[in-house]
Amino acid sequence: MTAKIEIRDLSKHFGDLKAVDGISFAVEQGEVLGFLGPNGAGKSTTMKMVTGFLPPTAGAISVCGHDMLADPLPAKRLIGYLPEGAPAYPDMTPAEFLDFVAGARGFRGAARQACVDQAVDRVNLDEVLHQRIETLSKGFKRRVGLAQAILHDPPVLILDEPTDGLDPNQKHEVRELIRGMAAGKVIILSTHILEEVAAVCTRAIIIDRGHVVLDETPAALAARGRLDDVFREVTSRDTRAGASA
Amino acid sequence: MSTAPLATGFLSVTGVLFRRELKSYFATPVAFVFTFIFLFLAGIFTFYLGGFFERGQADLQPFFAYHPYLYLFLIPAIAMRLWSEERKSGTIELLLTLPVSMSAAVLGKFLAAWCFTAIVLACTFPIWITVNVLGSPDNGVIVASYLGSLLMAGTFLAIGACVSALTKNQVIAFVVSVVVCFLFIVAGLPVVLGFFEGWVSQDVLDIIAMSSFLTHYEALVRGVVDVRNVLYFLSLMAFWLVAGAVAIDTKKAA
Incomplete structure (x- = not known):
């Protein structure tokens, strides 16, 4: 297809x-x-x-x-979608947030972790992975939004x-x-x-x-x-x- | 091409949303502050207004009698953020473009909030122990009372969730929820029924009295676990949740 x-x-x-x-x-x-x-x-x-x-x-x-x-x-x-302004839950860390999106997209267990890891790697989020999203700079917030959009390789x-x-x-x-x-x-x-x-x-x-x-x-x-x-x-x-x- | 998702069942997705929501209460001081205030106020109502010791009876009537009024202000405070925060921050766009059905989203959020209130309610267990130390209460009645309290809390939450879906403004969501919940409480009070008495038919009067939280809650607190009382709360919850889903669907664009 x-x-x-x-x-x-x-x-x-x-x-x-x-x-x-x-x-x-x-x-x-x-x-x-x-x-x-x-x-x-x-x-x-x-x-x-x-x-x-x-x-x-x-x-x-x-x-x-x-x-x-x-x-x-x-x-x-x-579809992978980055809405305008890259909204994300401010009280979550990128790791938690991406894990949530992967879960909502139906990934479980090792596959869930694998797709999160891959997305994190592609947009270089490692250094802020465990910081609350509300504390991140605009650039990192945008990358979190991109990561959630591409994590299931849509x-x-x-x-x-x-x-x-x-x-x-x-x-x-x-x-x-x-x-x-x-x-x-x-x-x-x-x-x-x-x-x-x-x-x-x-x-x-x-x-x-x-x-x-x-x-x-x-x-x-x-x-x-x-x-x-x-x-x-x-x-x-x-x-x-x-x-x- | 994308990897085939492994689990996309309704319950599975609802579970994912449920866990995210429940965690969010504990990610901020909300859970701590809320639990503390609930226990503090419940204590004041039980011991000062309810005269727990003065009554000299081994039961939890004075504890449960004030729950409707505690919930009146505390539950809308939990419910007000459920949807209005999502709309305001734009995360609703993210949530509703995930392969998640509207019913899973509504249910996941609601169940998380309800579970949170159940945890808070469970934190009142010392008073149950106390009354068992002081005397020998009818623990069946106490279990029924806890059930009634939890069902009522869920109904308040369903109302609050629906109102929250109608506005981006949390203050408006709070105030409107309080008013709607208040109407459901006072419908059963003699003063309200007295107001209607004489100029509406007895049938209408019965319907007004029957629609009150208090009528059904008090029956449960007396230990009467009538299926009709349980069904009353469950059907109200279902009604407000469906109304909430419709509200989200029509208001999400605004």
Whole structure:
């Protein structure tokens, strides 16, 4: 089975606000999809729906052939998710927290310990393994969040702003980690750092006001000119259209 | 491709959540402070207000009589954090995107909180020993009373968990839970029944009286382990837990 995510006509309305308005795309194994867009464009809302946290107002989500809406648990098993801000239980240590996540994902005994050890190793958490999460720096907290997302070696990885708030070295490490895992997985990450797209992604989608306004490879995107200008052009064009509608 | 998970049964996953929650009480001073205050207040109520020694009877009536009022403030204090903390810190997003069903999440959290109150309640065992040293009480009645107290605590918790699911704000969760629990207590008091008497039918009056915690709790404390009293608490618990699950589902996005 190859990993694949398919999203069709996905919408989420909060009252009158159309946070996501008819988004469709498919991501194949080996692709690293960068999700770009201004704040409030619907990036996080889309990710929350794909991971099964929010029920969409309309549309369909398929994760490696499993329907997220009709039968969420098998689909959730295949996903590793880093929510925005990398939330974790502050009174636990990374060791306890990762052990909990491994347990909730159904690992027991030696397998449970093995997957925790492996994740700890991949994100270099050894030195803070037995410190309470609330005492950790932002960089380490983010790594704890990454560790819980990858510990079951999921075919689908969804990362909401994985490098937000990290220093340049840490950003580099996380990008290396993502690149290293990309071959066997579907990876979707959101960012508003434009150079991140060129650094790790094989494909970029820009969304604005709940719509996909651009879907290209980073190379094609670069051919259009400076990334900042392209971004401003496509997002403001839609803003104007939205204002006149 | 991911390793096939070994155990994903409902009970197994509920157990994992249960252990995490229960541990979290002891990871902070919450468990210690709560146990200390509960025992301290229970002592004051039993010996001063209840006149444990003055009554000269070898039973625990004065001890159990005040539990509804102790729970009224202490249980919402435990329950208020159950879901509102998860929502506020964003960990609810993590929890509910794990392959964990809503019922396992609700049950795991609730059972951990209930187990914690059972541990606190068990810490009152010295008074049981005391009354056995001083006289020869009916230990069957005492067991029934402990059962009643535990069932009532669980019902308070289920109410508090549901209210906690409705708000991110723990203070609001606390106050609203206290009020709802208060209504369930006072429904059986003569002053409330007197208020309704005369302008509602006897059937309605019976329903109001029957819905009170006190009516059912006092029966258990007298040693009457009637299945109906036990079922009353269990069905209320189930109702509030289901309502809580619905509340989480509808409010988690906000």
